[in-house]
Amino acid sequence: MEFQLEQATEILRSTPSTLNSLLRHLSDAWIFHNEGPESWSPYDVLGHLIHGEETDWIPRAKIILEDGEARSFEPFDRFAMFEKSRGKSVAELLDTFESLRGLNLKELEAMHLTAAELEKRGRHPELGVVTLSQLFATWVVHDLGHIAQVVRVMAKQYGDEVGQWRAYLPILVK
Amino acid sequence: MEFQLEQATEILRSTPSTLNSLLRHLSDAWIFHNEGPESWSPYDVLGHLIHGEETDWIPRAKIILEDGEARSFEPFDRFAMFEKSRGKSVAELLDTFESLRGLNLKELEAMHLTAAELEKRGRHPELGVVTLSQLFATWVVHDLGHIAQVVRVMAKQYGDEVGQWRAYLPILVK
Numbered sequence: 001m002e003f004q005l006e007q008a009t010e011i012l013r014s015t016p017s018t019l020n021s022l023l024r025h026l027s028d029a030w031i032f033h034n035e036g037p038e039s040w041s042p043y044d045v046l047g048h049l050i051h052g053e054e055t056d057w058i059p060r061a062k063i064i065l066e067d068g069e070a071r072s073f074e075p076f077d078r079f080a081m082f083e084k085s086r087g088k089s090v091a092e093l094l095d096t097f098e099s100l101r102g103l104n105l106k107e108l109e110a111m112h113l114t115a116a117e118l119e120k121r122g123r124h125p126e127l128g129v130v131t132l133s134q135l136f137a138t139w140v141v142h143d144l145g146h147i148a149q150v151v152r153v154m155a156k157q158y159g160d161e162v163g164q165w166r167a168y169l170p171i172l173v174k
Numbered sequence: 175m176e177f178q179l180e181q182a183t184e185i186l187r188s189t190p191s192t193l194n195s196l197l198r199h200l201s202d203a204w205i206f207h208n209e210g211p212e213s214w215s216p217y218d219v220l221g222h223l224i225h226g227e228e229t230d231w232i233p234r235a236k237i238i239l240e241d242g243e244a245r246s247f248e249p250f251d252r253f254a255m256f257e258k259s260r261g262k263s264v265a266e267l268l269d270t271f272e273s274l275r276g277l278n279l280k281e282l283e284a285m286h287l288t289a290a291e292l293e294k295r296g297r298h299p300e301l302g303v304v305t306l307s308q309l310f311a312t313w314v315v316h317d318l319g320h321i322a323q324v325v326r327v328m329a330k331q332y333g334d335e336v337g338q339w340r341a342y343l344p345i346l347v348k
Binding site (some may be wrong): 002006007008011012013014017020021022025026027029030033053065098108120124127129130131133134135137138139141142144145147148151152154155157158161162163164165167168170171172174 | 175182196200305306315316342344345
């Protein structure tokens with residue numbers, strides 16, 4: 001598929017309710033278990049997504065539009081959420097994510113981006129030259145990747161409980 | 175996690191609304207593209223999940239409870255949905271899945287399964303001896319695996335659109 005802002009937004013709009021459906025009514029065991037040392041639980045992923053709404057996507061879009069390649073993005077802190085989420089319930093994190101995502105999509109809409117603007121270039125501190133449309137495509141794939149992670153982490157909690165069926169369940173060995 | 179029927183049911187209950195949130199409001203391009211030859215689109219996955227509700231989980235649970243190891247399950251047809259879904263809209267498939275899942279969870283609840291019954295054994299035509307709790311754990315992991323598949327297939331549609339960010343998005347190479 002070629003990038004189209006409206007199609008990308010369809011996914012970005014649905015992620016809060018997808019996560020809400022997946023996580024809001026679950027026992028703590030599903031929410032707080034991870035895949036082993038150095039890995040993230042669904043709870044950690046939620047905090048990471050919130051931090052992205054605050055510091056990554058729209059702020060980087062503004063840097064591209066205002067400064068182009070002249071100014072590198074701030075590096076993204078992949079561990080900030082361990083401190084920031086502390087003491088918050090899953091419901092609070094889901095509500096925060098939904099609210100921030102809604103605000104960011106309003107900001108995006110208010111930008112009234114043209115096809116030419118979507119081709120504007122910026123500079124990633126590690127990856128080099130990127131475009132605005134690539135940033136938004138990455139926002140979409142990043143959402144989908146973390147939904148996949150959340151369900152994979154939950155599936156693995158039953159890795160032993162499925163018995164012989166393990167052979168038919170590739171998600172358990174990813 | 176050790177298998178507990180109530181915790182398993184939390185996931186089984188949420189899958190229809192998760193898929194609804196993910197898929198109902200998307201453009202056809204997200205719904206009908208797959209990962210290449212012999213692979214499934216989100217639309218195909220929905221049909222597969224419906225066929226599972228009709229022929230797999232609860233019917234197999236009844237075989238275990240009634241006949242134990244004496245009677246092998248019917249083999250599951252992994253391709254039945256290509257014929258059965260023909261001509262149906264995504265909205266129809268989502269509604270059908272939600273309705274069948276609801277009925278199956280009511281049947282499950284009405285079984286009032288005891289811990290001893292959950293340990294009852296049955297015979298899988300290829301895998302051999304399995305237990306009722308393993309069947310239900312597999313139902314959960316099967317749901318989660320297909321949610322992961324749906325989001326992976328959608329993510330891959332933007333495999334080229336993310337540019338250099340590809341290096342940070344493991345979902346694109348799975």
